[in-house]
Amino acid sequence: MARMSHGLPTDWLNETAQRELLAAIYAIISEAPLYTPHMPRTGLPMSVKMTNCGPLGWYTDQAEGYRYIRQHPLTQQPWPAMPEAFQALWWRMTDYPDPPEACLINYYGPNSRMGLHRDADESARSAPVVSLSLGDTALFRIGGPKRTDPTNSFRLNSGTLIALDGESRHWHHGVDRIYPRSSPLLPGGGRFNLTLRRVNPPN
Numbered sequence: 001m002a003r004m005s006h007g008l009p010t011d012w013l014n015e016t017a018q019r020e021l022l023a024a025i026y027a028i029i030s031e032a033p034l035y036t037p038h039m040p041r042t043g044l045p046m047s048v049k050m051t052n053c054g055p056l057g058w059y060t061d062q063a064e065g066y067r068y069i070r071q072h073p074l075t076q077q078p079w080p081a082m083p084e085a086f087q088a089l090w091w092r093m094t095d096y097p098d099p100p101e102a103c104l105i106n107y108y109g110p111n112s113r114m115g116l117h118r119d120a121d122e123s124a125r126s127a128p129v130v131s132l133s134l135g136d137t138a139l140f141r142i143g144g145p146k147r148t149d150p151t152n153s154f155r156l157n158s159g160t161l162i163a164l165d166g167e168s169r170h171w172h173h174g175v176d177r178i179y180p181r182s183s184p185l186l187p188g189g190g191r192f193n194l195t196l197r198r199v200n201p202p203n
């Protein structure tokens with residue numbers, strides 16, 4: 001594993017591995033379609049579309065806000081099982097003793113972005129987060145524990161794996177933009193990001 005200038009452990013998947021994971025994502029979406037999440041209070045739609053696999057999935061709507069739920073909000077079915085190949089990314093990037101409980105699948109179109117935020121909906125506060133980027137390159141921004149801390153930006157291109165662990169787990173971060181047509185991986189263009197998470201502390 002390498003450590004980039006931002007200090008986070010990173011690794012890369014080759015094109016064959018990327019295509020295999022992409023096929024698994026399309027299989028999940030055929031059962032658990034992408035939905036548009038809505039912000040708490042304002043009810044404004046997010047520009048990123050989402051779905052999940054694994055026992056728990058991240059969701060937000062105007063009425064109840066950010067949370068993890070066990071069923072797809074539209075189909076009411078349990079989230080599809082997490083493919084072994086996704087769990088393997090977790091074991092490859094962390095030495096956390098328990099398997100991930102949630103895999104959020106974010107889809108970014110040409111105009112999608114994600115504002116600066118912290119991930120704070122998991123009670124397993126010391127567990128790492130593992131992220132995989134597939135498709136178009138994203139301009140990612142990461143700051144510090146305070147919203148006003150200085151930030152660093154770097155590009156996440158297709159096949160990049162990052163583990164957010166220790167202090168970085170609680171830092172502000174966001175996606176400023178994606179670079180349309182920067183990758184040939186997705187037939188219709190755009191970017192998928194997988195985030196593997198532990199939600200509940202181990203027993």
Ligand code: MD3
Pocket residue numbers: 104106114119129131138142162164168169170171172173174175193195
């Ligand atoms: C840094 N997703 O879903 S992944 C999110 O590219 C999210 O879709 C972004 O932020 C995306 O919440 C970034 C990389 C990532 C994930 C979790 C983090 C970076 C993080 C948690 C803490 C600090």
Ligand code: FE
Pocket residue numbers: 117118119173
């Ligand atoms: Fe996040």
